[in-house]
Amino acid sequence: MININLLKPSSANFQTYLYIGSGLIFISIFDVILRSFFNINFSNSLPGILNFFLPLIIGLVGFQMIRLEYSGNRIVDKINQSVNNNTFNAGLTLLIIFLTLLIIPPASNWMIFEATISGDTKEACVATEGACWTYIKVWFRRFMYGMYPNDFHWRINTAFIFLIGFAFVGYFMRGKLKNYITFYYAILYPIIAFLIINFLISGGSFGLEWVETNAWGGLSLTFIVSFFGLIFCFPLGMILALGRRSELPVIRYISIGYIEFWRGVPLITVLFMSSVMFPMFLPSDAFVDKLIRVIAAIILFEAAYVAEVIRGGLQALPRGQYDAAKSLGMGYWKMQIFVILPQALKLVIPGIANTFLALVKDTPLIFVVGLSEVVGMLQMAKTNPKWLGYAMEGYIFASILFWAICYAMSRYSQYLELKYKTER
Amino acid sequence: MNHKIKSIIPQLLTLLFVVAVIGFFTINAQLNMDERGIDFGYGFLNQESSFDVQFSLIEYDGSHSYAKAYLVGLLNTILVSVLGIIFCTIIGVIIGIARLSPNYLIRNTAAWYVEFFRNVPLLLQIFFWYYAALRALPLPENTEPLFGVTYLTVKGYYIPRLIWENFDILIYSILAAIISIMFIRNYARKLQEEKGQQLPVLLISVGLLLAFPAITFVTGMVQLEVALPVLKQLSKTSFIYAEGLSVPPELLALVLALSLYTATFVAECVRAGVQGVSKGQKEAAASVGLTPNQILKLVIMPQALRIIIPPTTNQYLNLTKNSSLAAAIAYPDLVLVFAGTALMQTGRAIEIVSITMLTYLTLSLAISLLMNWYNKKIAIKEK
Numbered sequence: 001m002i003n004i005n006l007l008k009p010s011s012a013n014f015q016t017y018l019y020i021g022s023g024l025i026f027i028s029i030f031d032v033i034l035r036s037f038f039n040i041n042f043s044n045s046l047p048g049i050l051n052f053f054l055p056l057i058i059g060l061v062g063f064q065m066i067r068l069e070y071s072g073n074r075i076v077d078k079i080n081q082s083v084n085n086n087t088f089n090a091g092l093t094l095l096i097i098f099l100t101l102l103i104i105p106p107a108s109n110w111m112i113f114e115a116t117i118s119g120d121t122k123e124a125c126v127a128t129e130g131a132c133w134t135y136i137k138v139w140f141r142r143f144m145y146g147m148y149p150n151d152f153h154w155r156i157n158t159a160f161i162f163l164i165g166f167a168f169v170g171y172f173m174r175g176k177l178k179n180y181i182t183f184y185y186a187i188l189y190p191i192i193a194f195l196i197i198n199f200l201i202s203g204g205s206f207g208l209e210w211v212e213t214n215a216w217g218g219l220s221l222t223f224i225v226s227f228f229g230l231i232f233c234f235p236l237g238m239i240l241a242l243g244r245r246s247e248l249p250v251i252r253y254i255s256i257g258y259i260e261f262w263r264g265v266p267l268i269t270v271l272f273m274s275s276v277m278f279p280m281f282l283p284s285d286a287f288v289d290k291l292i293r294v295i296a297a298i299i300l301f302e303a304a305y306v307a308e309v310i311r312g313g314l315q316a317l318p319r320g321q322y323d324a325a326k327s328l329g330m331g332y333w334k335m336q337i338f339v340i341l342p343q344a345l346k347l348v349i350p351g352i353a354n355t356f357l358a359l360v361k362d363t364p365l366i367f368v369v370g371l372s373e374v375v376g377m378l379q380m381a382k383t384n385p386k387w388l389g390y391a392m393e394g395y396i397f398a399s400i401l402f403w404a405i406c407y408a409m410s411r412y413s414q415y416l417e418l419k420y421k422t423e424r
Numbered sequence: 425m426n427h428k429i430k431s432i433i434p435q436l437l438t439l440l441f442v443v444a445v446i447g448f449f450t451i452n453a454q455l456n457m458d459e460r461g462i463d464f465g466y467g468f469l470n471q472e473s474s475f476d477v478q479f480s481l482i483e484y485d486g487s488h489s490y491a492k493a494y495l496v497g498l499l500n501t502i503l504v505s506v507l508g509i510i511f512c513t514i515i516g517v518i519i520g521i522a523r524l525s526p527n528y529l530i531r532n533t534a535a536w537y538v539e540f541f542r543n544v545p546l547l548l549q550i551f552f553w554y555y556a557a558l559r560a561l562p563l564p565e566n567t568e569p570l571f572g573v574t575y576l577t578v579k580g581y582y583i584p585r586l587i588w589e590n591f592d593i594l595i596y597s598i599l600a601a602i603i604s605i606m607f608i609r610n611y612a613r614k615l616q617e618e619k620g621q622q623l624p625v626l627l628i629s630v631g632l633l634l635a636f637p638a639i640t641f642v643t644g645m646v647q648l649e650v651a652l653p654v655l656k657q658l659s660k661t662s663f664i665y666a667e668g669l670s671v672p673p674e675l676l677a678l679v680l681a682l683s684l685y686t687a688t689f690v691a692e693c694v695r696a697g698v699q700g701v702s703k704g705q706k707e708a709a710a711s712v713g714l715t716p717n718q719i720l721k722l723v724i725m726p727q728a729l730r731i732i733i734p735p736t737t738n739q740y741l742n743l744t745k746n747s748s749l750a751a752a753i754a755y756p757d758l759v760l761v762f763a764g765t766a767l768m769q770t771g772r773a774i775e776i777v778s779i780t781m782l783t784y785l786t787l788s789l790a791i792s793l794l795m796n797w798y799n800k801k802i803a804i805k806e807k
Binding site: 042081082083085092093096097197210232247249250251254256259263264265266267269270276277279280281282283356357359361362363364365367375377379382391392395396399402403406407410 | 431433434436438439442448449452453455456457459525526527528529530533537539543544545546547548550555556559560635652714745746748749750751761765773774777778780781785788789799
């Protein structure tokens with residue numbers, strides 16, 4: 001019996017099918033390219049739906065014709081395996097290729113070919129259809145430094161250089177000094193960082209003019225808030241995690257209550273609390289700066305999440321580790337610091353990184369208390385009467401900015417995970 | 425003895441510390457309130473609120489009480505959360521499965537989707553949809569219909585409104601269908617266990633679910649009218665669609681942003697769950713002679729769900745809490761209506777913020793209890 005199947009190749013006649021099939025696929029892609037790049041449509045005369053789906057149908061037939069379990073041709077086998085293992089997948093493959101081809105021309109036109117970046121006023125953008133990167137250029141300093149006076153931007157820059165410099169001090173601690181590395185990062189570094197920011201960015205002494213925190217903003221404020229959030233919520237979270245695993249009931253229940261409370265409420269209400277409710281809780285003559293209240297609220301909030309992540313690591317350690325440490329005569333703190341925590345923290349690097357990422361992504365919420373970092377500055381720029389109508393450019397800029405920061409952080413955490421991975 | 429003291433002292437110190445902090449705050453709050461002449465209490469909830477809310481599921485205007493305003497906000501929050509949870513589950517499952525696809529292009533497109541949407545702050549995404557994407561939509565008078573009867577315009581999404589008559593009878597008929605389905609399922613299980621016969625339960629269930637409400641229509645007990653959106657001129661230049669149901673752009677932007685953002689996390693949970701079922705399970709099921717559908721339904725899904733549900737619950741909780749970002753685009757949710765407007769008017773910071781926080785706490789606990797119950801139900805019962 002002769003099995004006649006026009007679309008099904010066999011190894012005997014595969015060569016012919018391959019030529020026809022790849023030709024058809026090529027035609028279908030070429031058709032879409034003509035449609036999207038040059039606005040030429042060859043199948044105009046066909047009825048509407050058929051005209052619309054023609055490339056898809058041709059491409060599907062083409063893929064059908066080159067699909068063979070084993071063809072002997074390495075490239076064809078690879079294509080069949082990865083994008084063409086059944087009709088459904090072939091259709092999805094074509095759809096993705098076509099969509100990309102259809103999106104590229106308008107998107108690249110808008111973003112690059114018809115966009116403007118020259119000039120300093122809105123007038124430069126009026127003539128074109130494309131994106132107005134002039135807007136980003138003009139407002140760039142605002143997006144980076146907020147309403148901080150232009151003449152003093154060097155203070156923020158120097159402060160950050162100092163902060164990064166002091167962060168690397170740990171690398172140069174050798175020999176005996178190395179014993180103090182934890183002490184340095186846990187206690188000394190936060191104090192140094194606070195002093196740097198207080199004296200350089202805030203000013204008010206050493207002949208530097210005082211700049212109130214309301215004027216701070218932009219990306220530098222994002223960095224300041226996330227920086228203090230990161231260095232303080234970690235130790236607090238560690239203590240809470242240990243507290244939740246403690247055998248002492250009072251400590252355990254207090255820790256559980258704390259963690260569950262903060263995890264159950266949204267950050268925005270916590271920030272509300274810090275701005276409207278917290279001043280009621282202080283003596284009437286005490287004044288705490290808005291920025292410090294906000295950072296404190298973020299630390300308290302994120303510490304609960306860090307605690308849960310670390311608890312996961314603590315629970316994952318086998319009991320033997322605890323027993324071994326105890327049998328060596330170690331006390332509670334010695335056991336935790338030298339045996340348990342180093343192993344547990346190693347296990348939860350990805351979780352901690354995720355929490356830190358969440359913290360960075362949460363910083364825009366400080367808009368509720370009237371502080372504006374990048375996103376807040378965008379909102380401000382968007383409503384500026386001289387620059388109405390360029391919201392899209394601003395959001396794309398900020399998205400890329402945040403994406404880059406978060407992507408870099410998650411890559412770094414993957415690197416750390418690999419670096420500290422130990423065989424068990 | 426020594427050991428006992430050793431364990432009591434740190435507990436006592438912690439307790440003292442906590443009590444001292446709370447006491448310090450309470451005393452200060454008392455003093456501050458005395459100074460400003462406010463007395464603590466929740467009596468203000470019954471006062472007239474005298475502010476309006478843009479979008480409300482229940483009847484509300486300025487003459488109602490603050491308690492009612494709270495309810496309006498709460499219902500709006502729940503609406504956004506439920507819509508967001510539904511959509512993020514659908515998108516998340518699709519993306520999660522796409523990430524496991526043998527197709528190289530699909531796998532990587534899904535991966536890029538996750539990488540991108542996860543790493544951009546949610547607030548920025550909400551702003552993007554609300555201020556940039558949805559603002560680019562046409563005005564009502566220039567809008568082409570979408571799916572024939574709905575209109576996506578800059579002023580909102582207009583969809584047909586369903587007008588029911590005797591809606592309760594329809595509900596009863598659906599309830600009756602569900603109850604009879606439960607009986608039939610029990611009977612089918614018995615039949616299978618005793619005689620090894622299989623009933624087409626799914627087919628019967630769908631049939632019943634369609635048949636019961638259909639009977640109410642045919643007999644004329646329930647009537648349904650559809651009110652299509654009709655273009656209406658308010659003034660010389662301003663048009664809206666009347667008659668139909670209008671979904672405000674704030675809600676649209678919020679649901680879009682929340683579900684696209686949370687879907688990335690749900691997708692990762694789904695992927696981890698399906699990957700967590702070992703290959704041997706599938707092969708064993710196939711060698712027993714189960715069909716691919718049966719393998720998916722009886723072997724893979726029950727095991728994958730056990731891995732998927734706990735982290736996904738967390739994501740649902742996050743979505744509910746994140747819905748409070750609605751305040752940023754003036755969607756009248758709990759935070760905006762109650763912790764915003766009402767607080768501004770009454771100045772009762774402690775009472776209002778505490779009620780708001782407690783509400784979210786209750787919502788979170790409720791969702792996690794519900795999910796824990798479900799999780800326990802599907803957990804493997806080891807013998």
